[in-house]
Amino acid sequence: MPELPEVEVSRMGITPHVVGQTVSRIVVRNPQLRWPVPAEIRQIEGQVIRRVSRRAKYLLLETDIGYAIVHLGMSGNLRVLPADMPPQKHDHVDLVLASGEVLRYNDPRRFGAWLWQQPADAMHQVLGKLGPEPLDAAFSAEYLVEKAKGKRTAIKQLIMDNQVVVGVGNIYANESLFSAGIHPKRAAGQVSRQRLEKLVAEIKAVLAFAIEQGGTTLKDFKQADGKPGYFAQELLVYGKAGQPCPRCDKPLSEVKIGQRATVYCSDCQK
CATH class of the missing domain: 3.20.190.10 (MutM-like, N-terminal)
Known part of the structure; x- marks a missing residue:
């Protein structure tokens, strides 16, 4: 998708x-x-x-x-x-x-x-309840700390909730959590402020780099000129269950969270 x-x-x-x-x-x-x-x-x-x-x-x-x-x-x-x-x-x-x-x-x-x-109408219902854009200043560490406070929801599910922040889909949630060293199943309310600051920074960096690389072509996506996106070549963990962790060489694990495939390193992500 x-x-x-x-x-x-x-x-x-x-x-x-x-x-x-x-x-x-x-x-x-x-x-x-x-x-x-x-x-x-x-x-x-x-x-x-x-x-x-x-x-x-x-x-x-x-x-x-x-x-x-x-x-x-x-x-x-x-x-x-x-x-x-x-x-x-x-x-x-x-x-x-x-x-x-x-x-x-x-x-x-x-x-x-x-x-x-039409401009005079109320905002279309598909746009009405969306959270901030992840690359905008509104998506900040302070904002995510507030959204995570007291939540038992897995941190991966929280950052994939479009009412919390838009556009952090499965591929980029996997990659951002790995880069931030956070276990995807950890309860959002148990992630420290310092680690949430790191996560916000990694989400922004991963998404910006993916845009620079033309997106990720896995099955269907092509750019407007018909060319594939090249970020797939930069993926660290997504789709690589069983392969060596790029940091510690331990085989990457896979679990379903919210019915979505989630790949992580049990040593590097806590």
Whole structure:
């Protein structure tokens, strides 16, 4: 599943092609994605895309009258192609641009979404209860200490809770906890302030480096130009159960936390 770095890389990739462009038309080949594509989204036709922003793992294509909210789901991707390029299987939505290019959404599993939000309306429900962005100053050691206080929840589950902080998906939670030396099953309220400070710093560093590397390609993710992300080559523990720990050489362990595969070193993470 594309996580925050992959979505941010997609945002950066499509921005030069779509910002300032008029949407000639929108083509919805399959209106039934994770949620039905709303008919109101056709209001984007004739509008100029002023900005492409990101909130958590949602991309916002902003115009003067509202914005399309795009989620890549588990297997979705956005590609910028010539407008006369024939659609392929699973190409569900096209934004045809006046430039002669098309922003094309492909999603084999159809767990992604295209939604519409008008500025005068209340914030869309998918954006309403999200925590701070992990790379923003609002996500600080002081903030995480307060959120962790008294919690028996595993620290890994806490940092993957989108109401606490957005975008720390499974890959990056594994990597950040290893870098911070914190056992993923440790109760959040039992992690010291000093170690939470380290964890916040590692989350920011891991995510920033993943964005720099173009994201992580494991199965489905590709950048907007079709190239894979290269952070997979930098992974220290994720997907490496049984292999030697990169620090102490002891075999890495694996456990399920919240139904998600969690890899850690029982010696280096306490």
